[in-house]
Amino acid sequence: MLIIENFTNPGPGAMQLILEKITIPPRTIHISRPRLLNLLYESMGSCASTIINGRAGSGKTILAADFAKASGRAIAWYKVDGPDGDLQIFFKYLIASIEQQRPGFGRENLQPILRTAGIEQVGLLAEAFVYELLDGGHEPLLIVIEDLHQVYDAELVVPFFRRLLPLLPGDVHILITSRTMPPAPLWRLRSKQRLFVIEEPELAFSRQEASDLFEHYGLSREQATIALDHTHGRASALNSCAESLALEHIDSSSQVPAMTGNQISGSN
Amino acid sequence: MAPRNRAGKPAQKVLIPVVANAPGSLPSFFLRTKLMPPRPSPELLSRPRLTERLLANLAHSVTLVTANAGSGKTTLVADFLRTQNRPFVWYQLDHTDADPFVFLGYITHGIQQVVPDFGMAMFSYLQEAAGELAQHPERAVDVLLNEVLERVDQQLILVLDDYHHLGADTAVHAVLDRLLAYLPDVMHVIIISRELPPISLSRLRAQAPLSTIDRPDLLFTDQETQELFRKVFDLELTPVQLAEYRQRTHGWITALQLVRQVAQRTPASRENGGKAEPGDLVEVLTRSERDIFDYFAEEVFADEVSETQHLLLRLSLLDSIDLDTCAVLYKGMNCARLLPNLVRRNVFLTVASDGQGEEYRLHPLFQSFLRRRFRSEVGRSGVAVEHARYADYFAARKAWEPAVRHLLAAEDFDRAAAIIAERGREWIASGAIGSLASLAGALPQAELEKHPRALAHQGEVARLRGEYDVAQTFFRRSVMLLRQQNDKEGEAEALHSLATLARRQGEYETAFAYLDRAIELAGENSAVHTKCGNTRGLCLVAMGQWTAAEREFRAALQSAEERNDEYYTRLIAHNLGTPAGIRGDFGEALRWLGRMLRADLQGAPMPQEAIAHLNMARCHLYRGAFDACEKHLENALDRCQMFNLVASRGEIFEAYGNLYRERHEVERATEFYERAARAYDDAGIALSRVELLEELALLSLQVGNVGTARAHIERLISSRPIEKGEINFYTASLTRGRVMLAQGEYGAARTELANTLKYFHGNGLYYYEAQASMALAACELKLGQEPDLLVHLGRALELAARFDYEYWLQREVAHHPELFAAEEAAELLPSEVRDQLPSLRAQTTSKVQSVQVEIETRTLTDLSINMLGPIEIFRDPTRPLGADAWTTRRARDILCFIASRRHRRASKDAIIDAFWGETDLEVVEKNFHPTVSHIRKALNSNQPLKQNFLLYREGDYQFNQEFSYRIDIEDFDRLLTEGENARRARQFEECIKAYESAIALCRGEFMQGSYDLWVEEQRTYYGKQYLRLLESLAAVAEKMQDWGRSMQLGQRILQDDPFREDVHCMLMRAHAATGNRGAVKDQFEELRRLLAKELGVEPGSEARRTYQELLK
Structure with a gap:
């Protein structure tokens, strides 16, 4: 694990940041999914933010990482963990991830407020955050916040995003992945073009995507179809199914293996 | 404190200073993003009917766009501004803007984005006079207005989006009030809000027309919904699907969009390239309810205080809500204040008033949401308790239908069945047979069988609907059960009903058997006894035993009178008239038949009166009393239309035919016999x-x-x-x-x-x-x-x-x-x-x-309209429309307008354009429909048969094609074409005949006495055609040396156009040909005088030459 000193706030109270948390995860899956990438691209053009919502193993992170690389924007990645519910920690990571792309971000307005801010000032923090983002002259930015559900019980989340999303500048898009929908009213944001939501049914593999994936493993369209029905299109299950089938294919003969429900259980 | 700028980035990012008199407050940031218009929605449907209104409203100072959440207010205005090449400031408000300082600061910044040197005075005022601003915020407005007058020189639109976020209690309203009161004409303000802002709108209205686009305006029309699905979602809706959508969504755009999102998410649509199959759409609508309900929960319901939430949840169980009901059911809640307030605030509640009382209705989707939520909060039993309370309320008011509906919902089937059993007869008598059938049908069979009278009422409904087999099954079952329960009266009733069924099927002996048993069971003075006598009489009439029938009727009448049963007294008295009528004793018949009608008593009309009037009309006709006959026929037809009695309609028309036949009006008699034949056909007779x-x-x-x-x-x-x-x-x-x-x-x-x-x-x-x-x-x-x-x-x-x-x-x-x-x-x-x-x-x-x-x-011809001359409109030439039929000339002219259009059809917009022109839309809206209704009424005035000649279809008004019309300009045009064709085919006689007929239609100029623009256009056209015809005919007459005719036609042309030298020449030639040299001279002199006097010129060379040659 890479650990970095929090260079924005050196001194006695300095905290260490885990670099991995603000780095785009490596790519693992073998196919690209243009349908979803297009959807995200459209959302980036027409909305201020996107939530990818789905259970574990539904392919959120991989999709977000794929999109981050394909988006053509500067990327600030922040993987949230349970302890990040603390206001100071949350903002430190968030600022740090953006600072990688926009040096000096947050120093002038955000951090001075943050030093003394309590939970009541979350709205103001959001405004200051936007204010700093408005500083022109940078390339457009995509902020990815992974696994935000980890801190849904923290007081800061709802008021912060509620204030933030309507105010985001046009050249900044926030992409959030989460296992459940945030415990906050979202419809207004959705109807006002501030938020786009991709839900699990959309994340599920389509027949064509499953075929593409299986083809990649040297497997047939029929196998893909059967696997798709068993896994309900869930990304990780489908992937591990393809992997095991492919290995079987190599180990044994060219015989097509029989498909059973047992072979195709989920990977989680 | 000066705005804090970062070096090198002036005015782009300004920190609005701390309000001076609010020590300890934190800074608030000026965020440019609040001044950005919303991004264009990818699913945008342009709505010209509304954007055109917005455009027209720019002439005034303010436009208010108010409607409930998610109605597309912002989208509409943003789309409008995108298509307009006009500078605008978009100010997205939220709760932080409820401070005059912030509010004015953003407006100033906004204007500065459009007018770069704007804001010097205003910013400096905001910094220097913060204290005064807090005390007299409206004074700052004057500074702003002065600067606008000084610096802004082309029209600027200021949009205040989501104004309702400011809440009721803020000084900003006073600021806005002043701003609007003195708004320079270079500015236009569009306020977007869920509710009417608490500013003095009345004063605004007094100053200038206040333009408002509200909830009903924003709702998607069927046409727009169809368009939305077609253009944006690439789907063609069937009329059935469209109706389903309308019913569920009422054209509320957010619901439509959510539906579409769900449609896109379905796996089937994904495989299909994002296209949902239209067949699935209704199902998708149901599935999208989860999203829609989430929307309600977050956006609408959560905004209400708990007292209101409590009330809304409970009111959702009612289909329609009136204040009296609420006042009783929710005593402590002050519904009389609460509900109108919710309507004003556009909380998915609408109010309809019929002039007597107001009725509130929840949006169907919102109502479904509330019901589901209520159930999740109080559980099934809690909901049942509430339903039972409502049932008590309605039952106490003898409103059986809602009472049973709520009992069903409360699953109190026993009581529901009991009410149907006890009150079914009143219920049926009130005419609501459909609701009785559906509610009884919703009850478990076992519960109904416990109350066999309810079964009998179901049978009665089936009988009235003509489902005789079903009726018979119900009655038989109820007879058996009633006998088990020893309910003699009930059994007798059911037996009587079986007898009426048998009578209808011509099985008189069976009917008599049922009646005998019924009479045995029923008490001597019971209603069943009376009814049985009447039915027996009717059987006897049908069997041709008139004397026996009269005897039965007399006994039954006596029994009805003894029981003070007014209804049966009238009915049986009338029936006593029928044997007399059949026998040919019309005087006696009329005396009895007349007792059905109660001129002296006030009461609701009855359908049976139609038959009584018809029978009386027949008797009068046999006696030659035509006027009385006609009067009764009119009444019969009136009742027949009122109660939609299909079977009697044919008979009434037939009787009309007989009347006209007796009057030797053969044509009308034929017409009415034709109508009768059609009516019988419609009724399947x-x-x-x-x-x-x-x-x-x-x-x-x-x-x-x-x-x-x-x-x-x-x-x-x-x-x-x-x-x-x-x-x-x-x-x-x-x-x-x-x-x-x-x-x-x-x-x-x-x-x-x-x-x-x-x-x-x-x-x-x-x-x-x-x-x-x-x-x-x-x-x-x-x-x-x-x-x-x-x-x-x-x-x-x-x-x-x-x-x-x-x-x-x-x-x-x-x-x-x-x-x-x-x-x-x-x-x-x-x-x-x-x-x-x-x-x-x-x-x-x-x-x-x-x-x-x-x-x-x-x-x-059903309707004739003559426009070539003074307007003549009539249905029957012998029976003119009422003298006061066309009290508004506009109504009459609109009818002519439609008649003069292609296919006798004109769009509503075209009518408004032609007749209201630039009038304010609000005024037009107020006047339009009354005027159209006036046309319909006028065409029916003084006419026995009420017909609807004017239909509204897909935005157009058109003549009802079921009727025949004669419109003189159509005949004129047709004759003109026929004449032309004949001329081309060198059939000159035919041609002359057609032209002469066309000219005969012209009684004067088109729509004499009307001077609207559209009339002038038509007038010029027909005037030209008329002259052309005269010229052609005159030329033919000259060629055929019919000098008398050519002179006559020439004179007529000169009446319209006296300067026509060629016509003067023609007249001179005609005079010369008839040897009248004096007249040739006179004609030339007349031309010379006219030209000299009016135009100051001499006759042309052609005229002079003709004259000289003729005089040689």
Whole structure:
């Protein structure tokens, strides 16, 4: 694990940041999914933010990482963990991830407020955050916040995003992945073009995507179809199914293996 | 404190200073993003009907766009601004803007983005006078306004989006008030808000028209919904799907969009490239409810205080909400204040008023949301408790239908069934048979069987609907169960119902058996007893036993009167009139029939009155009282239309036909017989079951068309043999005998008539007997059987005297004066008829002749509109529309406008453009529909038959194609084309004929006396065509050397255009040809004088040359 000193706030109270948390995860899956990438691209053009919502193993992170690389924007990645519910920690990571792309971000307005801010000032923090983002002259930015559900019980989340999303500048898009929908009213944001939501049914593999994936493993369209029905299109299950089938294919003969429900259980 | 700028980035990012008098407050940031218009939605549908209004409103100072959440307010305005090339400031408000300082600061920044040097004065004021601003915020407005006047020089639109976020309690409202009160004309403010802002709108209205786009405006029309699905979602909705969407969403755009998102998410649509199959859409609508309900929960419900939430959840169980109900059910809640407030705030609640009371209704989707939420909060049992409370409330007010509905919802089936059993009769009497059937159908069978009277009521509903088999099953089952429960009265009722079913099926013996058992069970003074007597009487009438029927009716009438049963008293009294009428005693019949109608008593009209009026009209007609007949027919038709009595409609039209036939108005009689035939057809009644063919035969006979008469009557008799009813057979036979007589088949006629006479005499059918006797006498005259003739004539006259058939007798005498040629025969006549004998003879012959002429020349038209001259509009030339029919000329002209358009059709917009022009839309909206309704009323004024000539279809008003029209300009255009074609084909006679006919239609200039723009256009066109026709005809006349005609036509042209030198020349040539040199001179002199006086010129060379040549 890479650990970095929090260079924005050196001194006695300095905290260490885990670099991995603000780095785009490596790519693992073998196919690209243009349908979803297009959807995200459209959302980036027409909305201020996107939530990818789905259970574990539904392919959120991989999709977000794929999109981050394909988006053509500067990327600030922040993987949230349970302890990040603390206001100071949350903002430190968030600022740090953006600072990688926009040096000096947050120093002038955000951090001075943050030093003394309590939970009541979350709205103001959001405004200051936007204010700093408005500083022109940078390339457009995509902020990815992974696994935000980890801190849904923290007081800061709802008021912060509620204030933030309507105010985001046009050249900044926030992409959030989460296992459940945030415990906050979202419809207004959705109807006002501030938020786009991709839900699990959309994340599920389509027949064509499953075929593409299986083809990649040297497997047939029929196998893909059967696997798709068993896994309900869930990304990780489908992937591990393809992997095991492919290995079987190599180990044994060219015989097509029989498909059973047992072979195709989920990977989680 | 100066705005804090970062070096090198002036005015882009400004920190608005801390409000001076609020120490300790934190800084607030000026965020440019709040001044950015929303991004364009990818699913945008342009809505020209609204954007055009926004555009028109720019002429005023303010536009208010107010509607509930998610109605597309912001989208509409943003889309409008995107398509307009006008500078604007978009200010997205939230709760932090409820401070005048922030509010004015953002507006100033916004204007600065458009007008770069703007804001110097304003910013400096905001910094220097923060204290004053806090105390008198409106003063800052003056600074702003002055700066606007000074710096802004082209129109600027300021949009205040989501104004409702500011809440009720902020000084910003005072600021806005002042801003709007003194707004320079260079600015236009669009306020977008869920509710009307608390500013003084009335003052604004007084100053200038306040333009508002509100919830009903924003709702998607069917057309827009269709368009949205077609263009944006690439789907074609069927009318059924469209109706389903309308019903569920009421055109609320957010619901439509959510539906679409769900449609896109479905796996099937993904495979299909994002396209959902239209068939799935209704299902998708249901599935998208989860999202829609989330939306309600977050956006609408959560905004309300808990008291309101509490009320809304409970009110959702009601289908419609009135304040009286709320006041009783929710005593402590002050609903009279709360509900109007919710409506004002657009909380998915609408109010409708019928002038007597107000009724509130929840949006169907919102109502579903509330119901589900209520159930999740209080559980099924909690909901049931509330429903039971409502049921009590409605039951106490005898509102059985909602009471049962709530009992069903509370799953209290026993009580629901009990109410249906106890109150079913009142319920049915109120006419709400559909609701009784559906509610009873929703009850478990076992519960209904516990209350067998409820089953009987279900049977009654089935009977009224004509489902006799179903009805019979219900009644039989209820008879059995009622007997088990020893409910004698109930059983007797059900048995009576079974008897009425049997009667209807012609099974009279079965009916009698049921009635006997019913009477045994029912008490002597019971309603069932009365009803049984009446039904037995009706059976006897149908069996031809009129005397027995009268006896039954009399007994039943006595029983009804003893019980003070007004309803049955009226009904049975009327029924007593029918045997008298059939017998031919019309005076007696009228006395009884009239008792059905209660001129003295106030009360709701009854459907049976239609039959009473019809029967009375028939009696009056037999007696020759045409006016009374017509009056009763009008009333009958009125009731018939009121209660939608399909079966009686045909009979009424038929009776109208008879009336006109008797009046010798053959054309109208024919028209009404045609209507009757159509009405019978609509009602599924075969012509063999009614007398129409017989009446048609009589009409044909009257106009001397005996062959047709014979065909009609043979058709009737062959489709209705004697087994299907003796009386009907013999009346038809009587007519056949008369037709044979007219055809000269005297022997056959005599046999036929003798048979009928025997039947009529034997059954005491006096009117028919008199007719048969008279016809027989006519046969006998032809056959030279004098003694028999006198016997039959004597019998006819005796009956006429006894039952007062004076009218009939006069008519017969006039038709067959030869019958009375012999002294002995004439002697039999009453003296007053005898005296009229010669004059009657003369009268009828001329009448018959004139009728025949009429038939040939006139064809049937439902509506005529003549516009070539003073306007003439009529339906029946003999019966003009009421004198006050067209009190508003605009209504009349709109009718003409539509009539003059292609396909007699004009869009609403075109009508508004032509007749209201630049008038404010609000005024137009207020006046438009009343005017259209005025047209409809005017066309029905003073007409017995109310028809709807003007239909509204897909945005257009058009003439109802079910009717025939004669519109003179259409005839004119047609004749013009015919003439042209004939001319091209060198058929000059045809051409002249067509042209002459066209000219004959012109009674003056188009729509004489109207000067609207559209009229002028048409007037110019028809004026030109008219002149062209005259010229062509004049040229032809000259060519054919018809000098008189050419002079006449030339003069007519000069009336319209006196400067036509060529026409003057033509006239000179005509005068010369007829040898009138003086007139040639005069004509030339006239031309010379006219040109000199009016134009100051001499006649042209052509005219001079013609003149000189002619004088040589």
